[in-house]
Amino acid sequence: MAELKPWGVVDAVRAAERQGKTLASVDHRPWPLPDDPWLLGQTLEDLLFAHWRAPAEALRALLPTELELDLYDGEAWVGVVPFRVTALRARGLPPLPFASSFLGVNTRTFVTARGKPGIWFFSLDATSQVAVLAARYGFRLPYYLTKGRAERRDAWISFEARRRDSRGAPAAFRARYRPTGRALEPEPGSLEHFLTERYRLYTVASNGRLLRADIHHPPWSLQGAEAEIEENTMVPREAALADAEPVLHFAARQDIVLWLTGDA
Numbered sequence: 633m634a635e636l637k638p639w640g641v642v643d644a645v646r647a648a649e650r651q652g653k654t655l656a657s658v659d660h661r662p663w664p665l666p667d668d669p670w671l672l673g674q675t676l677e678d679l680l681f682a683h684w685r686a687p688a689e690a691l692r693a694l695l696p697t698e699l700e701l702d703l704y705d706g707e708a709w710v711g712v713v714p715f716r717v718t719a720l721r722a723r724g725l726p727p728l729p730f731a732s733s734f735l736g737v738n739t740r741t742f743v744t745a746r747g748k749p750g751i752w753f754f755s756l757d758a759t760s761q762v763a764v765l766a767a768r769y770g771f772r773l774p775y776y777l778t779k780g781r782a783e784r785r786d787a788w789i790s791f792e793a794r795r796r797d798s799r800g801a802p803a804a805f806r807a808r809y810r811p812t813g814r815a816l817e818p819e820p821g822s823l824e825h826f827l828t829e830r831y832r833l834y835t836v837a838s839n840g841r842l843l844r845a846d847i848h849h850p851p852w853s854l855q856g857a858e859a860e861i862e863e864n865t866m867v868p869r870e871a872a873l874a875d876a877e878p879v880l881h882f883a884a885r886q887d888i889v890l891w892l893t894g895d896a
Contacts, residue, residue: 644727647675647719650887660851661831663748670848670889671723677885678782678789679715680809680857682864682878683827686710686871691741694870695752698842698896699834702742702749704826710754710871711827712864712878713738714791714805716782720763723889734760735780737793737805739866742826743834745842745896750832754868755800757793764797771845771893772835776800787811803866809859811882817851824881828852834896844896849888857882 651673658665688708692701701708720732727733737757743750757778758764767775780793787810794804818824829852835843857880867873 644719644732647887648673648721648727651675651719651721651889654849654887654889657850658848660829661848663831665848666846666891668891669723671892672720672890673723673888674720674890675718675885675887676883677716677718679713679883679886680789680791680807680859681711681713681828681854681881681883682807682859682861683709683711683880684867684873684875684878686741686873690870690872694754694868695741695743696834696836696840696842699743699745699752702744702826704742704823709742709827710867710873711738711740712805712866713740714782714793714807717758717760717763731760731762734758734763735778735782735791735793736763737778737780737866739868741871742830745834745844748832748844749830750834750844751830752834754871755803755866757795757803757805757866759793772837772843773833774800774835776803804863805861805866806863807859807861809857809880809882811855811857811884813856815853815855815884818854823879824854827879828854828881828883835893842896843893845893846891847888848890849886852883852886855882855884856880 719727721727739754764775776797790808792806
């Protein structure tokens with residue numbers, strides 16, 4: 633078993649170029665790009681999207697009152713998404729070797745505010761202290777420092793993340809997964825589209841004010857996936873997942889740019 637391909641300077645330069653070029657593709661967006669320049673670029677690799685149905689009322693109790701739970705065919709969903717970040721950088725700057733490549737796990741559900749659908753993160757775990765501090769104080773997001781590893785054997789990726797941040801409850805995710813089938817863009821109106829094509833995140837400032845950050849990326853290129861999930865304590869217990877087995881998708885790579893948070 634081998635570790636995932638290490639971060640390299642050439643890879644980072646190419647990723648930074650792709651991030652900037654994402655703005656050339658906008659027809660798929662549900663609303664126009666923000667007028668202000670984007671702030672951060674990042675590339676995500678080897679993503680597993682694992683989504684479970686969950687009781688809507690249990691999820692609503694975990695959200696700020698300003699947000700509405702976003703449903704698909706009347707059902708609420710919770711997702712756990714492990715991945716690797718590469719080429720994280722501020723606009724106009726190159727990726728920094730000590731802070732631009734790390735592992736992450738996002739735990740989320742789907743919401744709307746003023747008619748704009750987006751993501752609400754229950755937690756975001758990362759193996760980079762720099763990234764955790766920057767996101768906590770720059771974006772007001774619930775980021776936690778995590779110890780993790782990711783290795784590849786043939787097409788399978790073994791991924792483990794275990795939270796070691798005293799600010800959050802103990803949590804872990806351990807699984808092996810691989811893509812299946814060919815990559816396709818999700819059809820508008822499909823469950824895959826609902827679960828992945830999101831262009832805004834919501835968070836709350838220290839004074840309780842609802843904030844949003846806009847996101848842009850090309851349409852996702854998704855494959856089916858197989859996964860053996862050995863441990864998953866990332867999802868809040870109150871969410872009470874309704875399914876034993878999740879709906880799974882895999883994405884090899886996505887280039888993303890983000891804007892600074894502002895009032896929702």
